[in-house]
Amino acid sequence: MSDAIEFNHLTKTFGDHTVLNALDFKIHEGKITTILGFSGAGKSTLLKHILGIHHPTSGQVKVLGQDLKNLDEGQMREFRTNFGMVFQYSALFDSMTNFDNVAFPMREFTKKSKSQIKEDVLSLMEQVGLDEHAWYKLPSEISGGMRKRVGLARGLALQPKVMLYDEPTTGLDPITTHMVDDLIRRTHAAGASLPMTSVIISHDIAATLRISDYIAFLELGQVVEHSSVEDFKKSTNPTIRKFLELST
Amino acid sequence: MVAIVKNGVSWVGASVLEVTPAIGRLVLYIFSTFFWFLKPPFRRTLFFEQMVFMGNKSLFIVLLTSSFSGMVFAYQIYLGFTAFSVDSFVGPIVAIAVCKELAPVFTGLVVAGRCGAAMAAQIGTMKVTEQVDALECMGVNSVQYLAVPRVFATVITMPMLCMIFMLIANLGSWVIGVKVLGIDPVMYFSKLSDFMNLPMIIEGLIKASFFGFLISIIGTYQGFAVKGGAEGVGRGTNMAVVWGMIMVLISDFFLTAILAKIL
Numbered sequence: 172m173s174d175a176i177e178f179n180h181l182t183k184t185f186g187d188h189t190v191l192n193a194l195d196f197k198i199h200e201g202k203i204t205t206i207l208g209f210s211g212a213g214k215s216t217l218l219k220h221i222l223g224i225h226h227p228t229s230g231q232v233k234v235l236g237q238d239l240k241n242l243d244e245g246q247m248r249e250f251r252t253n254f255g256m257v258f259q260y261s262a263l264f265d266s267m268t269n270f271d272n273v274a275f276p277m278r279e280f281t282k283k284s285k286s287q288i289k290e291d292v293l294s295l296m297e298q299v300g301l302d303e304h305a306w307y308k309l310p311s312e313i314s315g316g317m318r319k320r321v322g323l324a325r326g327l328a329l330q331p332k333v334m335l336y337d338e339p340t341t342g343l344d345p346i347t348t349h350m351v352d353d354l355i356r357r358t359h360a361a362g363a364s365l366p367m368t369s370v371i372i373s374h375d376i377a378a379t380l381r382i383s384d385y386i387a388f389l390e391l392g393q394v395v396e397h398s399s400v401e402d403f404k405k406s407t408n409p410t411i412r413k414f415l416e417l418s419t
Numbered sequence: 420m421v422a423i424v425k426n427g428v429s430w431v432g433a434s435v436l437e438v439t440p441a442i443g444r445l446v447l448y449i450f451s452t453f454f455w456f457l458k459p460p461f462r463r464t465l466f467f468e469q470m471v472f473m474g475n476k477s478l479f480i481v482l483l484t485s486s487f488s489g490m491v492f493a494y495q496i497y498l499g500f501t502a503f504s505v506d507s508f509v510g511p512i513v514a515i516a517v518c519k520e521l522a523p524v525f526t527g528l529v530v531a532g533r534c535g536a537a538m539a540a541q542i543g544t545m546k547v548t549e550q551v552d553a554l555e556c557m558g559v560n561s562v563q564y565l566a567v568p569r570v571f572a573t574v575i576t577m578p579m580l581c582m583i584f585m586l587i588a589n590l591g592s593w594v595i596g597v598k599v600l601g602i603d604p605v606m607y608f609s610k611l612s613d614f615m616n617l618p619m620i621i622e623g624l625i626k627a628s629f630f631g632f633l634i635s636i637i638g639t640y641q642g643f644a645v646k647g648g649a650e651g652v653g654r655g656t657n658m659a660v661v662w663g664m665i666m667v668l669i670s671d672f673f674l675t676a677i678l679a680k681i682l
């Protein structure tokens with residue numbers, strides 16, 4: 172099995188606070204991997220290393236076979252078009268309509284014609300199940316669940332090889348949570364011909380067990396467990412056991 | 420006594436240590452806006468949007484401030500001057516004061532309060548709701564996308580607003596002086612043309628443009644510096660207004676001294 176993302180001895184410190192400590196971890200290509208951990212464990216920090224927004228204090232990050240150290244600022248921006256990112260609160264541009272939000276990456280990074288963009292945006296919004304009446308509204312005028320769909324469509328706009336989700340369901344009601352989980356799975360499956368790699372950050376263990384192929388547990392700056400869902404349930408790590416017990 | 424001095428010294432030391440990196444960050448930020456201003460693409464649509472936004476936000480208040488300050492200034496000068504029968508000097512005195520000082524400074528204060536605040540609020544909100552992160556994740560530089568159009572639009576729009584201020588304030592002065600207080604209109608205009616000159620107007624416009632630069636740099640910088648939720652946005656907005664206004668007033672003094680040498 173090949174790896175989409177590799178962290179080799181990754182260390183990240185902010186001032187004298189070590190967040191990631193010689194972390195070694197590989198994310199398998201074409202699978203859904205969830206990174207679990209407590210708040211402040213450094214999950215978002217890890218994600219930002221994949222995007223090249225944070226740079227390692229020491230160690231190496233390889234994404235799609237590319238050592239990010241070798242990319243300059245401009246190349247890194249270009250490289251980011253390989254990713255689709257879905258934010259916790261969707262992070263839609265609130266001055267633009269939902270349509271324009273989804274069209275934004277296409278307008279920035281492709282030379283598609285106006286009509287081509289329109290066609291692609293509409294098909295993406297259909298794919299994520301966004302109601303037609305919401306297409307030309309502002310993000311502030313639709314529900315949180317609908318905004319999630321728009322955020323997902325925007326993340327998919329450039330047909331990314333890697334989808335990244337930062338706590339996609341935190342703060343949502345159970346029904347919307349289910350809807351989003353379903354959407355993530357379907358998106359992953361729909362992109363399976365590419366094949367698409369999905370990385371989810373979460374502390375919602377129930378959802379994680381439901382949708383992931385692999386689970387990594389982040390603690391004290393290291394990945395202390397990385398296994399398939401079945402093996403993860405049998406983990407003997409005391410913190411993971413506690414995590415599992417508390418949430419079932 | 421020694422303790423007081425010691426405390427004083429350590430307070431000054433601590434303040435310097437606190438302020439120095441802040442200034443360093445601001446200077447770096449100014450350089451990065453210049454850098455991203457020079458780098459393509461230039462976002463024309465965003466630039467024009469910002470100009471329209473600024474006009475909408477501040478034109479009415481500029482009209483209001485300029486007409487009333489022109490009128491009240493003319494009235495006060497008249498009250499002082501009429502005793503010596505030199506009331507025809509109302510025109511040029513008001514014109515000089517308005518063009519060189521009142522127009523750029525008042526416009527600056529209005530724009531700092533309206534637009535500097537709005538910039539900090541908009542960018543700050545985008546910061547706390549991760550919209551700035553979203554831009555960066557998509558490979559769009561947030562300084563180029565958010566700051567450059569705002570700064571450039573303010574630098575261009577401020578002199579336009581200032582020009583309007585000059586016109587309206589002088590019109591107000593003329594209405595009060597000639598129409599209400601009965602200064603001889605021929606005298607009013609002859610004195611006005613004796614003393615008015617182009618460098619005065621240019622001085623005002625240069626000042627306005629420079630104030631626009633300061634206000635928008637501070638406004639956008641405070642926006643990007645916002646941390647922690649809605650409260651942080653409120654704090655950033657407040658800082659943008661306060662520092663915007665302070666910097667307009669302080670830099671006005673130095674600009675006056677410099678421009679007096681040049682023009």
Ligand SMILES: Nc1ncnc2c1ncn2[C@@H]1O[C@H](COP(=O)(O)OP(=O)(O)O)[C@@H](O)[C@H]1O
Binds near residue numbers: 208210214215
């Ligand atoms: N830009 C930063 N500067 C300083 N400290 C940071 C920064 N980003 C994150 N941290 C710190 O790193 C730790 C991990 O943060 P984060 O990765 O956001 O955790 P998680 O997403 O797992 O909740 C936290 O203690 C946070 O304060």
Ligand SMILES: [Mg+2]
Binds near residue numbers: 214215
């Ligand atoms: Mg996080």
